Amino acid sequence: MIFIVLAGFITSFLAPLLYRLLGRYVYVPMVLLPLAIFVCLCSFLPEVLAGQYVQQEYVWVSSLNINLQFYLDGLALFFALLISGFGTLVMLYAKGYLDDHPLLGRFYLYLTLFMTAMLGLVMSDNIFSLFVFWELTSISSYLLIGFKHKNETSRTSAWQALLVTGGGGLALMGGLILLxxxxxxxxxxxxxxNNGFISHNLYLPALILILLGCFTKSAQFPFHFWLPNAMEAPTPVSAYLHSATMVKAGIYLLARLSPLLGGSEVWQYTLLLVGGVTAVMGALLALQKTDVKAILAYTTISALGLLVTMIGLNSELALEGMLVFLLAHALYKGTLFMVAGAVDHSTGTREVQELYGLGRQMKPVAIAATLAGLSMAGLLPFLGFIGKELLYEAALEDPAKELLAFAVTFIAGSVFACIATLVGYRLFWSKSTNSSPVKHAPGAMLYLPPLLLGTAGLAFGLWPELLATPILHRAAQSITGNTELLLELTLWHGFTLxxxxxxLTLLVGLLLYRFLPRLHQFAPALEAIYTYGPNNLYHKGIAGFLNSSRKFIGWLQNGYLRSYVATIVLTFSGLVLYTTFRNKxxxxxxxxxxxxxxxxxxxxIIMILMVAGLIFLMNTRSRLTSIVVMGLVGYSAALFYILFGAPDVAATQLLIETLTVVIFVLLLHKLPAFTYLSHVGHKYKYIFVSVIFGATMTYVLLFTQQHAVGSPLKDYYGQASYLEAHGRNIVNVILVDFRGLDTLGEITVLAIAALGIVGLLRLNPEKGGKR
Amino acid sequence: MKTIILSTAIRLLTPLFQVFSIYILLRGHNHPGGGFIGGLIGAIAFVFDTLANGHESTEKTFFTLKVYQQPRKSGISYLQHYLQFIRMNIQRKKEAGQLDVQQQYCIQLRPVYLMALGLFIATISGTISLLLQQPFMTSQWPEFHIPVLGSPGTPLLFDLGVYLLVMGIILKIVFTLAKE
Structure with missing residues (x-):
């Protein structure tokens, strides 16, 4: 399995190079890669279908348990097949959609990177590698949403998606580590x-953090707002990441962890509530939108909510229903997104009110849309029908939660039927004269992938025992951990409730469709509610954060050296005084x-010299005099060092003093004449700060001398520096040998600081340089 | 501050200062001194020169090497050509008048190069032990002794790196300041 991941990463980074070599035919290798991965994954099928699993391990930092471990069981293989199979079609579709885009190579890089990360995510067995792949999907999603980087809304949306899913990712990491x-x-x-984790102390914090991660990734209320905004991405991305795969990562993790975390009431009710609210809210919002992609995005949110609700029900039937619905949703929603992209590509608009009866001009696309629409509405021979039947069965199974689960499923299902009629029927087959003209018929690469996917939805529905049952059966087993669980899908259940x-759902859906134009008229009236919606709160929060940090920086980094020094000195003295005050x-x-x-x-005598110099310094009005007096004080300090037997320090002090004076002199003639602009009180303020600092330092020195810590270090250095390091000057031996690494770090910092100083000096604002 | 006495004295004293700074660098392991102090002394010598003569003069005198080159004449072997090239550059004063200006090349040692070289040497001194499969910065002491230096171990190399870096930093700052 490492080869799959490696091949993915290598190919993705080769994509721009391949684009330069092959030009527009870059899509050939990029389509072949997911296809090869798909075939390679199929080779694991017999083993997994027999009820076994494949495990691989590559040790990296075993002392920290950070290893690359892969684990392929029913659930992982189901997701991996979905990702790679879908990936093949999307790669093909992307070529049709972007065609001659100059950044096609880069697009394929991001898309392949995402696919590999997603594959790694579902196959990971180690929680750290899981986290790394998880974040990698967020990052590639960010890059893909911001693909049209010249567009400001694209950039904002990409940034928003990264912040929300990345923030959730951090919470997830905390939760996983607690786990x-x-x-x-x-x-x-x-x-x-392990079965007993529910009663563990860490259960609740771990659960909350993991749920945060999953909810942000899977766009659950109140974090759903990034998903509709993410529709700024090119349509292949929306079809792949934001409907079929990435947003299902949260669902995958919830399903994966449900035997461990599930079963408690917190788990059940949180999932039921959040999933239910998300499903209903997404459905209601979808009715108000007129942009095809926005409609599809909100129904995706609704479907994700439904999936979360089903996991929350926590029964085996619900999990089975969840899996079937997930597959059905991936198939039809991916198709519909691709259809929306094809329509957009050939008419230039995505507004439903401008699109009618396009069927005759783009027949293959229309057929794909109809197939997907029928599956979405839940009509008889399609997989969507089986999915919905199972959802209803699961919802009605548990009397305690029956009402909530049923209501959620019913509302979402009716809206799905309504939207399916809108997208699958009205866009293509209704007769109207005021439709946007079709500029050019979509090419084969635009209609083949959705057509294939739509047909797959039909085929899975017609022969569920053959195509879907085996793998879903094992997937359900690996979620529940129950090896005797049987999952058998049949199309016809008989005349049941x-x-x-x-x-009834279908009927309500059709009724909704009938009144859809009126609903669209009402939509603007509801705008007022959204001012307090999560999306606006997010934007306000970000703006407020930027504003306050700007103010804080402006206050702290005000450009006056004196206030920096005062801040540092006061903070230090305050901390020291606080500690002494506390410990007495x-x-x-x-x-x-x-x-x-x-x-x-x-x-x-030296003392008197220094004090006199300092008092003189405070009253002098000449810069040259103050510099010379400062030098005098410094040299006197160096004399003290010599008198008390620290020649190294004294030498350094003397040289630094000399250099300071010289550098000051070099700068002196550039400064304006010395005048007091500020109030005299400021002078006393800084005198006060200096006195406090001096007093603190004196106190600390006296104190450390009285409470010297007996340490073997002094003797050790005394002996080792001569015997092992061959040097008699302990100070120097410590600097270059014992603590050589520290010195290396310090001189690196010194070099960087010097470059910074030179950069500042070169700015030269007076001569028109940048400030 | 251009006085003849100061500039002449400084011109004479600067090489002396340099020798002293290297002496300080080398004795650092056993007596007070070391790379940092040595580098400061060396830098201060150049800084005084800058004060007395201006930074262009300092850079020209101490940090620039002029190389004279002639195109190879036909009928002269490569060996002969290079020998001639070396001789020409050693006895430069006599022949400088006869050469074209175009055939002069200036090799300038900028303070930034000193900084980079110092950092490079300091890092390299640590990696030597890696080659011997010991942890980074394990000091190595060769067996032989050099008369003045003693045994030249990797700490000395590290100190040399510090020396060059400190000198480079101060010169860079002072030259930039003096330029304006």
């Missing part, structure tokens, strides 16, 4: 065998008082 800690293993297949409900350590000042008697005359 790992709680179960003492970072391998998913090991974790899933469920069939009646199905028919003893400091015997009397001992030091007796030491004062030993003071030598020359020490007093």
């Amino acid at each position: 790992g800690i709680g179960n003492n293993s970072y391998t998913l297949s090991d974790i899933l065998v 469920v069939l009646g409900l199905s028919l 350590p003893e400091l015997a000042l009397a001992e030091y008082a007796s030491l004062l008697k030993n003071t030598e005359l020359y020490e007093i």
Whole structure:
């Protein structure tokens, strides 16, 4: 399986190169790759269908349990086949859609990268590799949404999708790590065998974090808003990422973890509630939109909500229904997105009010749309019908949650039927004169993939035992962990209650369709509600965040060196004083008082020199004088170092003082004349800050001397520096040998700082440089 | 600040300062000194030169090497040509007058190159131990002794890197300041 992932990554990064080599025929290798992966995955089919699983492991950081582990069971293989099979068609469709786009190579790079990441995600067995692939799908989704990067809305939407799903990804990582800690293993297949996690202390935090990750990824309320905005992406992307695969990653993870996390009431009711609200809200919003892609996006949200609801029901029947509906949804929704793209491509509009009766001009597309529409509405020989039947059965199974689950399924199902009629019938077969003209008929690459997918929906419905049952059966088994679970799909169940409900759904759907124009008229009246919707809250939040950080930076980084120094010094003193105030350590000042008697005359002289210099410094009005006096103070300090036996420090101090004076002198003639512009009070403010800092430092020094920590380090360095490092100057040996790595880091920082200083000096704002 | 006394004195003293700075660098392992202090001393010497003579003069005198070149005449073997090339560059003053301006090349050592070289040497000194399959920056001490240096181990190489880097940084800043 590592070869699949590796081949995907390598090919994706080769795509721009291939584009340069092959020109527009770049699509040939890019289509062949997912096809090859699909075939390769099919070779695992016999093993998996026999009820076994495939496991592969590549050790990386085994001490941290970060390994590349793959695990292919029914569920993973089902998803992997869906991703690679769908990928093949989308790659072909992308060529038809983007045609001669100059960035076709880059597009294929992103798309293949996404496909590989998604495959890695569903096959991962290690939670860290799962997380890495998860984030990789978010990143590639960001790149794909922002593909039309010259468009501002594209950029905003891409950024929004990245922030929402990436933020959820971080929460997911926290949750997964908690899961790992709680179960003492970072391998998913090991974790899933553990049954007692529900009563663990970490269960609730882990659950909340994981749900956050899954809900953001799968566009559940209140995080759904990024998905409709993500429709800015080119249509192949919408069909692939934002309806069939990426948004199902959250569903995949929920299903995967349901034996471990499921069963508690929190799990059930959260999923039921969030999924239900999402399903109903998505359905209602879909009725109000007039853009085909927006309609499809909202029905996708609704379908995702329905899937989450089914996982929340937590019965085996519900999980089976979830899987069948997931497959059916991927098939018809992908088709419809591709159809919408083809219509957009040949008419230049996506507004439903401008599109009528296109069937005659684009027959293959119309047939695909009709097939998908029939499946979406849940008509008899299609997979969508079986999916809906199962959903109803599952919803009615548990009397406690019957009403909620049924209502959600019913509302979503009716709206699906209505939308299906709109997209599958009105767009293509209704007769009207005011339709947008078809500029050019869609090419084969635009209609073949949706046609294939639509036919697949029919074929899966006609022969469910043959095509869908075996793999879905194993997938259901791997979700529930129950190896005796049987999943058998049949098209015809007989005249049951469920069939009646199905028919009722259709009727309500048709009724809704009848009143759709009136609903569209009402839609603008509801705009007021959306001002407080999550999308606007998001934008307000981002704007507020940027604004406040701008203000904060403006306050903190105000460009005055003096206030930087004051801030640093005050923060440091404050922290030290707080610690001393809290711990109240003893400091015997009397001992030091007796030491004062030993003071030598020359020490007093240097001291007087320094103090006099400082007092003079505060009142002088000449820059040159202040620099010279500062030098005097510095040299006196160096003298102290020499007197107390630190020649290395003294030498450094002397040289630095010299350099400071020289650099000041170099700069001096460029500065304007020395004048006091600010209030005199400021001077005393800074004097006060300096005195506080000096006092703090004195206190700390006295204190550390009195409470010296006995450490073997001094003796160790004393011996080792001569015996092992062959040097008698301990300071230097520590710098270049014992702590050489630190020094290396410091000199690197020094070099970078110097480059920064030179850059600042070169800016030269007066001569028209950039400020 | 251009006075003849200062500029003459500095011109004479700068090489002396440089020798002293290298001495400080080399003794650092056993006595007070080391790469940082040595680099500061070396840099200060050049900075004084800049103060006395201006930065163009410093760069021209200490950091630029002029190379004279002649196209190879037919009938002269490559070996002979290169020998001639070397001789020409060593006895440059005598022949400089006879050469075209176009055939001069300037090799300039910029302070940034010093910085980069210093960082490079310091990093390389750490990687030597990697080749011997020991952890990064394990110091290596060769067996032989050089009369003045003692045993030239990798810490000395590291110190040399620090020396060059510190010198490069200060010169870069001072030259940029002096340029304006």
